[in-house]
Every structure is written in structure tokens, then in C-alpha cells.
Amino acid sequence: MKQIGFLIIILFFSLNLSASITVEYKSKLAPEVINTEMINEVEYFNVFELNKTFKAKIMEDLLDQRLNVNIYGEQLIFLLESSYVFFHSEMYSFSQDIVQKDGKYYIPVVFLKMIFPRIFPDKITIKKDKIIAETPVDSSIRTIVLDPGHGGKDPGAVGYSKKNFEKDIVLTVTKKLKKVLEENLDVEVLLTREKDEFVSLQQRTKFANENTADLFISIHCNAHRKEVIDGIEVFYLSTAKTDEARAVEALENKVVYEYEGGLEAVKKYNDLAFILADMAQSEHLEESYHLGMKLQNTLVGSTKGYDRGVKQANFYVLRGAFMPAVLIELGFLTNKEEEKKLIKTSYQNKLIQSIYQGIKNFKLKYDKMQ
Numbered sequence: 001m002k003q004i005g006f007l008i009i010i011l012f013f014s015l016n017l018s019a020s021i022t023v024e025y026k027s028k029l030a031p032e033v034i035n036t037e038m039i040n041e042v043e044y045f046n047v048f049e050l051n052k053t054f055k056a057k058i059m060e061d062l063l064d065q066r067l068n069v070n071i072y073g074e075q076l077i078f079l080l081e082s083s084y085v086f087f088h089s090e091m092y093s094f095s096q097d098i099v100q101k102d103g104k105y106y107i108p109v110v111f112l113k114m115i116f117p118r119i120f121p122d123k124i125t126i127k128k129d130k131i132i133a134e135t136p137v138d139s140s141i142r143t144i145v146l147d148p149g150h151g152g153k154d155p156g157a158v159g160y161s162k163k164n165f166e167k168d169i170v171l172t173v174t175k176k177l178k179k180v181l182e183e184n185l186d187v188e189v190l191l192t193r194e195k196d197e198f199v200s201l202q203q204r205t206k207f208a209n210e211n212t213a214d215l216f217i218s219i220h221c222n223a224h225r226k227e228v229i230d231g232i233e234v235f236y237l238s239t240a241k242t243d244e245a246r247a248v249e250a251l252e253n254k255v256v257y258e259y260e261g262g263l264e265a266v267k268k269y270n271d272l273a274f275i276l277a278d279m280a281q282s283e284h285l286e287e288s289y290h291l292g293m294k295l296q297n298t299l300v301g302s303t304k305g306y307d308r309g310v311k312q313a314n315f316y317v318l319r320g321a322f323m324p325a326v327l328i329e330l331g332f333l334t335n336k337e338e339e340k341k342l343i344k345t346s347y348q349n350k351l352i353q354s355i356y357q358g359i360k361n362f363k364l365k366y367d368k369m370q
């Protein structure tokens, strides 16, 4: 009898080891649980539990040894193999280090109970062992801005035949693409121009920002003084200094978190404020690159056009966008053969289907965030 009682006690404790924390929402949303587990006698949770409960977007940045967690539209930066999280250039410590298990990152539960409510005081409260939370924001891709290049007084590229203009071809393609996207994906698609009119580059990104677009896709046809040049390419933004800045940033971050305490902690704070200012943009650069890759793959795959690759360039039209943004060059109007293809409805439809597939592939991955 005694033994059975002992077993029950053991059972009770081992059940307790794989515990959970209930999350109740202020709206009518059904409660969720964050599963926790003991690792080295400390209670941890898999960071992806935040995706389930708070629709957080989680990006592992292994190069810079960070975990970027976007929650309630705000960016939290966890430094891997440390006990620090940065938010709005404030540093918070949860005492125990983030650990890796089976390729997944685990964060101490202390973060949820102590730091989470401090970071979001008007959204998160702890009641006994429950988290009472503001309803999470769904950050999946909902609004896409398509930008048909040029228009009005600006014809863009002129065809080999001198009869066809970039501004007309891209408008036709973009209008049809809008239809395909809206019919097949749960998205709203807005165009920077719906007719043959001039729109400044600044107005185009301003339009995307004002409509809080989740993606910005600028559509163009190419031109080259050598008429033999042909092929498809996709660009995403980069300024010459960004690469260097990123490299410097990675370097500084390592130095920063190798030193702890005292004056170094102050240095850490100052350096991080600088790094954070650059974060929002660099985050989108990576996403833009992934979007570009998906689009290039589907476009080249279906058209068998010459693959000119995904490239970085400092396009003004991409610079002002606060969202993943790419610029597609569908082909060279200055190439006799490619011009013939680009004006054909069947070929345009092939391009449209490819862009749709590329966006769909990106959206699936982005919405779930790996």
C-alpha cells in the first residue's frame, strides 16, 4: 500500500514535468496552451509554441546567432545561447540560457511569466498560472500591391519593332495577375496604377505603405542596347553599404554578447540601439530575397526563358517600401524573339501563372513561418 502511494506521488511529479501554461484571450477566442518541459531542471518551452498561441513569426538568424520573434507586430530579438532578449533597445535577462534540443530552440518559462508582461504591459497579464492576453494579430500576407512600371509620359522600354511599349505590356499582365491572385489566394490586391498614367516612384511605395501592404511587387520589361540580350531576372533591394553594414552588425553583435556586465553592458545597450535601427530593413531584405528566388524559379521553370538570376540593386521604387519588395523583369523588349513572346496572350498567361505560383509558394511558407 505504501509503495502504491509512493508510485502515485512519483506519477504526480512526472506528470507535472511535462506541464503547460494556459493562455486566455481577452476576446472570444478559445484558450490555448503553451506546452512546457523540464530541461536540466529548468522549465522551458519550444519557441514555436509562440507561433501557435500568439501567431508570432519566428525567424532563426543563425549567422548572427539570433532568434527574431515578431509578436503583436513588434520585434523581439533573442540572443542564442544567452539569457537575453532585446526589445525597443532595452535588454531583459531571464537568468537561464536559451537551449537547443532536437534542432529546436527552447526558452525558459521565466520569460513568459516575468518578462513578457513587462514588454507588453497593456496586452499581457499573469493571473496565477494563466496568461491573459490581448488577441494576437494575424500577420499573414493579406494585402499585395502590384506595381505596373512606368505609364503615361514614361513608356519604359520600347520594343525591337518600335511598336510595343513596356508600360502597356506590364499593365495588361498586372491587371490579369490581380484577378488570378484574388481568385485563388485569400488576399486583396491593389494596383499603383490602373490605366495609362504617370505615377512617380515615390508615390508607388507611398501607396503601398499607406495601404499597409504585406508584399510589393513591381513588374517591368527589360531593355538592352545589345539586341541579343534576353532572359528573366528578379531584383530585390540592396544599397552598396547594406552588405558591409550587415557584416559589421554581425561582428559587433558577437563582440557585444561575449562581454557581459559593468561598462560592457552599457556598451551593449548603446551598440544594440544602433543595430536595431537597421534591423527592420535587413529583415525585409532576407524575405525579399526569398520571394525573389521563388518567383525566379517559377518564371524560368515554366517559360524556359534564360535565367539571369536573382540580383540585388538599388532601385528607388523598392527603397521606400516597409515590406518585402521585389522587381520582376519579364524579358527584354529589345530582343526580337522575346518581344514577340511578350506581346502574346498565351505567353503572358504563362508569366502570370508563374508569378502566382511564386507568390503562393512564398505566402505558404511566410504565413506559417517555417
Ligand SMILES: [Zn+2]
Pocket (backbone or CB within 6 Å): 149, 150, 156, 157, 166, 219, 220, 221
Ligand atoms: Zn521598367
